[in-house]
Amino acid sequence: MKKFKLLSIILALMTSLALAGCSSEGSSGEKDGKTTISFIHWRGEDVEVFNELIAKFEEENPDIKVDMTAYPSEQYQSTAQTLLRDGTTGDVFVSMPGSQFEIIQKAGFFEDLSGEEFVSNFNESLLEVGQSEGKQYALPYQLVFNQPIYNAGIFEELGLEPPTDWEGFLALCETLKENGYTPIAFPGADIGPGQFMNAMMMNNATDEEVFTKLVNGEVKLTDEWWVKTLSQFKELNDKEYFQANALGTKHDGAIALVGQEKAAMLATGSYAMANIKSHKEDVKLNLLAPITVSESEATYEGIHTTTFMMAVNSKSEKQEQAKAFIEFLSKPENASVYANKTGQHLTVNDVNYESEVLKDTVHWMDKNTRFQPRYLIPNADVEKAVVGSIQDVLSGTDPAEAAKKAQQIVDQNLN
Amino acid sequence: MKQSKWLYLFFVPGLIFYSIFFILPTISAVFYSFTDWDGLTTNFNFVGFENYTNLVTNDSIFIKAMTNNLKFMLFVVVFQTLFSLVFAVLLVKNTKTNIFLRALYFFPTILSSVSVAFIWSYMYDPNLGIINNLFTSVGLEILANNWLGDQNIAIYSIAFVQVWFHTGQMLIIFVAGLQAIPEDLYEVAKIEGASRWQTFSKVTWPLIAPAATIVVAYTTIQSFKAFDLIYAMTRGGPNYATEILATHIYTTAFRSFKFGYASAESVIFMLVIALITFLQFRVLRANRVEN
Numbered sequence: 107m108k109k110f111k112l113l114s115i116i117l118a119l120m121t122s123l124a125l126a127g128c129s130s131e132g133s134s135g136e137k138d139g140k141t142t143i144s145f146i147h148w149r150g151e152d153v154e155v156f157n158e159l160i161a162k163f164e165e166e167n168p169d170i171k172v173d174m175t176a177y178p179s180e181q182y183q184s185t186a187q188t189l190l191r192d193g194t195t196g197d198v199f200v201s202m203p204g205s206q207f208e209i210i211q212k213a214g215f216f217e218d219l220s221g222e223e224f225v226s227n228f229n230e231s232l233l234e235v236g237q238s239e240g241k242q243y244a245l246p247y248q249l250v251f252n253q254p255i256y257n258a259g260i261f262e263e264l265g266l267e268p269p270t271d272w273e274g275f276l277a278l279c280e281t282l283k284e285n286g287y288t289p290i291a292f293p294g295a296d297i298g299p300g301q302f303m304n305a306m307m308m309n310n311a312t313d314e315e316v317f318t319k320l321v322n323g324e325v326k327l328t329d330e331w332w333v334k335t336l337s338q339f340k341e342l343n344d345k346e347y348f349q350a351n352a353l354g355t356k357h358d359g360a361i362a363l364v365g366q367e368k369a370a371m372l373a374t375g376s377y378a379m380a381n382i383k384s385h386k387e388d389v390k391l392n393l394l395a396p397i398t399v400s401e402s403e404a405t406y407e408g409i410h411t412t413t414f415m416m417a418v419n420s421k422s423e424k425q426e427q428a429k430a431f432i433e434f435l436s437k438p439e440n441a442s443v444y445a446n447k448t449g450q451h452l453t454v455n456d457v458n459y460e461s462e463v464l465k466d467t468v469h470w471m472d473k474n475t476r477f478q479p480r481y482l483i484p485n486a487d488v489e490k491a492v493v494g495s496i497q498d499v500l501s502g503t504d505p506a507e508a509a510k511k512a513q514q515i516v517d518q519n520l521n
Numbered sequence: 522m523k524q525s526k527w528l529y530l531f532f533v534p535g536l537i538f539y540s541i542f543f544i545l546p547t548i549s550a551v552f553y554s555f556t557d558w559d560g561l562t563t564n565f566n567f568v569g570f571e572n573y574t575n576l577v578t579n580d581s582i583f584i585k586a587m588t589n590n591l592k593f594m595l596f597v598v599v600f601q602t603l604f605s606l607v608f609a610v611l612l613v614k615n616t617k618t619n620i621f622l623r624a625l626y627f628f629p630t631i632l633s634s635v636s637v638a639f640i641w642s643y644m645y646d647p648n649l650g651i652i653n654n655l656f657t658s659v660g661l662e663i664l665a666n667n668w669l670g671d672q673n674i675a676i677y678s679i680a681f682v683q684v685w686f687h688t689g690q691m692l693i694i695f696v697a698g699l700q701a702i703p704e705d706l707y708e709v710a711k712i713e714g715a716s717r718w719q720t721f722s723k724v725t726w727p728l729i730a731p732a733a734t735i736v737v738a739y740t741t742i743q744s745f746k747a748f749d750l751i752y753a754m755t756r757g758g759p760n761y762a763t764e765i766l767a768t769h770i771y772t773t774a775f776r777s778f779k780f781g782y783a784s785a786e787s788v789i790f791m792l793v794i795a796l797i798t799f800l801q802f803r804v805l806r807a808n809r810v811e812n
Contacts, residue, residue, distance in 0.1 A: 184775035187561050209778050213561040295642075295670055295755070351647030353670030353759050359646050486776035487582075490761075497759035501672045518579050 142171040143197040143427045146189065148182035149414065155447045163434045170427045172198075190215045193421025197428040201244055201415045203235040204481035205489065210417075216243035217418040217425055224429070227436035232412045232453040235477060245432065246412030247441075249451040251470050252375040252478050253305045253395040253408045255382065260287060260370045261392075268394035270401045272338070279347040282370045290342065291369035293360035294353035299496040300489075302373040304409045304478050305395040307335045312405045314476065317483040317492075323520050327495065327513040328506070336495060336505035338398050343500050348373075353500050361385070375409075376470075379463045380449040393467055408470060411478040412453050491515035547791070553784040560780030572785035583786065585761050586769040589676055590745060593765060596680040597744035602736055605688045609695030610725070623696065627689035634686070638753030641682045645669050669755055672762035679751055679763060683744060691736045698732030699725065738801035745794055766790050 145160075153176050160172045175195075177185070183202065187210055189195045201207050210216060219225060220242045225233070228245055236244035261267070264285055269275045279289035292298045311331035319325045327333075342348060349355060349363060361378055363369040365385020371394075372378055379391050395408040416435065418428045434440055441454035446461045451471065459468055483489040495512035499505050554572055558565035576583050608626060612619040629637065644650045645668035653665040668678040702725065710720045726733075748767035751757065757764035757772070770790065774783035 184771070187778065191561065205776075209559075209561070213559070215561075294759070349648055351667035351670055354645065354647040354667040355670070356642060356646065359643075359649050362649060486772065490772065494758065494760035498672075501670075501759060514581060518581065 140169055140171045141424055141427050142173050143422075143424050143431060144195050145172050145174045145198045145431065146177065146182075146186065146196045147174075147200040147414070148177055148179040149448075150176045150178065152176070152444075152448050155444055158447075159435065159440055159443060162440070163431060166434070167427075167430060170430065172431060186210075187213065187215070190419050190421065193419055193423065196419050197422040197424050198431050199417055199419060200247075201417060202413055202481070203246070203411065203415060203478075205484055205486050207236070207238075207244065207415065208484050211238050211243055215420055217420040217422070218243060219245065219418065219429070219432075222429060222433075224433040224436050227433075227438070227441075227455060228453050229455055235412050235481075236415045236417075244415035244417040245436070246415045246453050247435070247444075248412070248414040249453050249471070250375055250377050250411045250413060251393050251408060251451075251467065251475065252301050252411055253393055254290065254302070254371045254373050255364070255376065255379055255391050256371045256394055257364065257367065258390040258392045260367065262390075268392075270397055270404070272396070272398050272400070275396045275398075276341070276345070276347075279342070279345070283345075283347065287367075288349045288363060288369040289347040290349075290371045290373050291355070291360040291363040292348040292352040292373045293355050293357040294348070294497065294500060295356045297357050298352070298355075298360065298373055299493045299500075300480050301375055302339075303335065303493065303496055304480055306338060306398055307331065307479060308395070308406045308409060308476050309397060309399045309404050310335050310338075311479075314479070314482065317479060317488075320516060321483070321485050321488055321520065323517075327492065327509045327516060332492075332495075333505050333509050335398070336499045336508055339496055340499050340505055348500075353497055365389070375411075376451070376467060377449075379467070383463065391463065391466065393470055405474075406476040407473045408475040409478050410470075410475040411481060413481075485519055487519045488516050491519075550784045550787050550791075553781050554788045556781040556784075557779075558781040558784075559778045560774060560783075561778060565781065568781070572782045573789075575782070576785055576789065582761060582764060582769055583766075586764045586766045589761075589763060590765045592676055593680050593683075593747060593751075594741060594744045596677055597683050597747075598737060598740050600681075601684045601688055601691055601740050601744075602733065604684065605691035605736065606695055606729075606733070608688070608692050609699055610721070612692070613696055613699045623689075623692065626692050629686050630689045632686075634749040635753050637682065637686055638750050642669065642754050645678060670759060672759055675755060675759065675762045679754055680744075682754070683747060683750055686750070687740070687743065691740065694732055694736055695729065698729040702728045734801070734804055738798070738804075741797055741801060742794060745797060766793075 145156075149156075153174070156174055156176075160174060164171060183206060186196070186199060186201065186206070190199060190210070190213075201210055218241045220240075222242075225242055225245065232246060232249060233242060236242060236246055256268070260282070264281055266278055266281060269278050282289040292302065313319070316325060316331070320327065325331075343352070349360075349369060355363075357374065357378070360369070360372055360374070361381045362385060364372045365382050367386065367389070372382065376393060382391060383389060393408065395406075397404045416432050418425050418432070422428055435444070436454055438454060438456040438458070441452050442458045442460075444450070445452045445457050445459060445464065449461055449463050451459070451464060451468070459465055480489065480492070483492060491512040494515075495508045498508035498511065503511075553565075555567055555569060556565040557568050557572075608622075612623050612626075644652050647653055647665070647667045647670065650668075652668065656662060656664045666674065669675050706724050706728075707720065710724050715723065746767065747765065748771070751763050751765055752768055752771070755763045757768040766786065767790070770783050770786045773779050773786060
């Protein structure tokens with residue numbers, strides 16, 4: 107009998123301990139007289155560099171400890187918002203521009219950073235995406251060019267130059283095809299449609315508010331700008347300028363095609379350059395964007411995204427320490443370490459770019475590029491419909507019909 | 522007698538966890554399905570049956586997802602049951618080779634679904650994948666396909682992986698069922714001069730019918746709830762060709778942050794699964810009576 111009583115007490119204790127564990131403070135508490143701040147992001151590949159920078163930060167700020175967690179990108183997109191709710195996780199967190207920024211802003215999890223001195227460490231013209239109603243809620247750290255990468259060696263060998271109009275782009279693709287290269291490696295199974303659509307539509311719909319107007323019902327996907335974009339996707343596909351069965355190819359597969367020099371262009375963005383180089387170290391790479399209109403009509407030369415937007419959780423009790431960490435990362439000497447070791451352009455002023463890839467493409471920072479349109483779609487369902495219409499066209503559906511089907515989904519999600 | 526009362530205490534931890542992780546969330550889901558809650562803030566409004574009405578009348582993706590779910594389920598149930606039954610009949614005797622082959626077929630079951638999804642995604646790659654290369658190398662180019670990129674076949678390509686993944690599990694259930702059949706019956710059938718097919722249809726099948734019902738019931742529910750393979754392999758694409766209810770609910774809740782709406786979808790999803798389970802158990806009971 108006594109044994110059963112004892113067992114019951116042990117069981118009850120175990121249960122209460124397990125439940126108590128669920129509500130413990132987490133990793134952001136105060137340990138050893140140090141204040142621990144939680145830093146969450148999605149760049150698993152940057153953990154080593156961040157560890158190095160965090161060690162330096164902790165040395166300079168002995169009262170602060172940084173507890174970093176890097177979540178897989180997909181998981182971060184879906185769970186970051188919920189992690190921030192009670193303020194114990196993500197004293198410093200990062201967000202993506204577009205719908206994620208909108209959702210977090212609407213939920214009130216961004217602390218206003220407008221008056222902070224370290225904001226001046228960033229290039230003012232690249233900060234807009236982290237602003238809302240005149241306040242600076244998030245500071246984009248990375249600068250990405252979401253337009254095709256090309257093999258400059260193949261271009262030189264064939265005497266090709268980045269074209270300045272649509273006819274020129276088609277002629278370029280034809281020459282590459284005639285010479286045995288797949289003109290464009292297109293990862294249609296994952297990120298390809300969402301990336302390549304930006305450069306394809308940038309001059310077809312020059313109004314940067316076009317997707318806001320779409321969700322407000324002021325413009326439609328059945329209008330000329332999107333049907334034309336879809337038709338041009340179809341033209342590239344019909345002329346076999348993408349690899350065969352492009353919708354079945356994932357990003358890694360497309361990178362391999364470029365790395366093995368079977369394909370001359372990769373339809374994603376500058377962030378894939380380091381991966382291509384890992385296949386073929388001495389390959390010379392550069393960036394171009396297809397101009398889908400005539401030269402005189404072209405407004406934009408390419409696409410950029412300012413992303414990895416650093417912010418302070420408004421629910422955090424350690425905001426001063428969190429701000430100190432962001433200030434540290436935004437100092438040019440620390441930002442330079444991050445840029446060169448990760449192969450990323452940054453939005454921070456006076457960064458010293460030393461890596462070859464970054465030097466080759468740094469001139470794009472001075473070009474007339476447009477912020478990635480897809481990130482300006484404020485509704486995830488609408489974004490999926492837009493990207494889906496490209497996949498639909500590449501599956502053989504007529505562009506006008508694909509646009510109509512996608513517009514039906516947009517109509518179901520109108521604001 | 523007193524001692525046996527204390528034994529009930531052993532149910533307490535399980536009951537607490539079951540209440541916290543199943544009963545409470547279920548009640549919450551039903552409650553939130555009548556609201557416009559975004560899942561993040563504490564503000565929400567009651568919208569009555571609006572979410573349910575929208576789902577049925579104004580959400581073409583929900584209907585598409587339901588259709589895909591049925592296609593996926595039918596393919597998996599038919600082929601998983603068939604393959605596991607055939608392999609079980611072939612491998613029922615406890616020879617060393619058969620035990621090794623059973624273990625081999627069971628092996629995929631122990632892998633994580635995300636690993637399986639990645640492995641098969643690479644194998645399905647139309648240009649670099651082993652499947653198309655294999656067909657091409659033996660002169661069967663006609664069978665090479667755009668397995669995950671073709672809207673007409675993508676859902677079946679993933680369903681095939683699901684079958685490959687779980688057939689071993691079902692095979693074990695069938696083997697257990699077959700080994701429980703008394704050897705005498707086969708000897709009688711042999712004396713009576715029954716053919717192999719007659720032996721299977723008149724002796725084996727009726728006696729493993731309960732096992733078959735369990736396999737069909739389990740496979741139906743498992744395939745209807747499928748999420749991980751599909752999400753890791755195609756994210757529901759291309760152009761919603763592999764979108765199923767679970768991926769649609771996930772996108773609605775965690776990408777669009779429409780928790781109220783996603784809760785309504787979950788409630789319908791739960792009711793559909795409950796209905797299927799109920800029907801399966803009715804069939805199971807009927808089989809038990811027959812036998």
